[in-house]
Amino acid sequence: YTSLPTKLSLYTDNPVVLSTLRTWYQFRQHFKFVGASSLCPLVNNHLFPPSCMDSSFSVWYDKGIKQVRNLYSDGVFDSFANLASTYDLPLTHFFRYFQIRNFVSRFFPDFPSAPPEQAWEDLFSNNPHQKGMISKIYDFILTQGSGSSNKIRNALETELGVQISEECWEHAIGRVQTTTSCARLSRHTFMGSWHFYTGKPDYEMLECHPDWIPSLHLG
Incomplete structure (x- = not known):
């Protein structure tokens, strides 16, 4: 979900993962899908180190804030007060909110406005095991x-x-x-x-x- 280009070897040395990500990034570069995606996860995200070290962010995930796009309301980055009210977040997580806010502001140039949707994001809303998924991906590539x-x-x-x-x-x-x-x-x-x-x-x-x-x- 990161913006491109990026150096994959900084994050993994698994040859299977590297090969898969390299193919995926080549696909994105070919069609000029180089911007970061708001589907970016908030937990165990290598681009956001605190989410890999602080288990408190799992609380946000469990409450329903699973992706960066969940942090926006009416196209604008939401306040902690609204997020805490909507998702029942502990008030003691105010500092985590600023950590997340800093991360999002650095990786998404449109901040505090919501980042534009990427054309490929709809593919990730489908069940990868559903019948006809390969055809959907192929049709998408043909369209692009x-x-x-x-x-x-x-x-x-x-x-x-x-x-x-x-x-x-x-x-x-x-x-x-x-x-x-x-x-x-x-x-x-x-x-x-x-x-x-x-x-x-x-x-x-x-x-x-x-x-x-x-x-x-x-x-």
């Missing part, structure tokens, strides 16, 4: 990578000398997303090099633009 899809579309329009309607393009993308992985790879190749394609044409695509047939040498 729409820029590369548009480049393919622009290249096709230039090659064929035609305008591809939004409806027809969405239909093509939908067909790609609903095929198996091997077939999907073939369709990406097909979309990227129409004029070299010699197999069976996508007749539903051609129905959208029958004038493409001569350009594709399929007529």
Whole structure:
């Protein structure tokens, strides 16, 4: 949940954890999700050392303040009085509040305003074991990578000398997303090099633009 870049070796030497985090951070960097997330936990957080040494922060967790986002009310960092009233925190935890406040103010540039939501955060609100989770993640990646899809579309329009309607393009993308992985790879190749394609044409695509047939040498 930290902002990027960060040096992973400072926090773990476990090769499995390092490899997993490296892949995750590469994903975030690729899509420019470099800001810290308000999903950041308040307990056992290596970025917030007091939470690893003081068991009192477990009380906050048990009371319902599990993440940084729970510290905000109406988009603004809440006062200790409001937090204590809402979550029934001990008044003796006032000093812990200032520790947390100092941590949040250093890691979230928008402080005291709530940090903007990251596009990937919704993925973490789902049960990772639920059916179809891999498809949800894949669809999310495709959505975030729409820029590369548009480049393919622009290249096709230039090659064929035609305008591809939004409806027809969405239909093509939908067909790609609903095929198996091997077939999907073939369709990406097909979309990227129409004029070299010699197999069976996508007749539903051609129905959208029958004038493409001569350009594709399929007529």
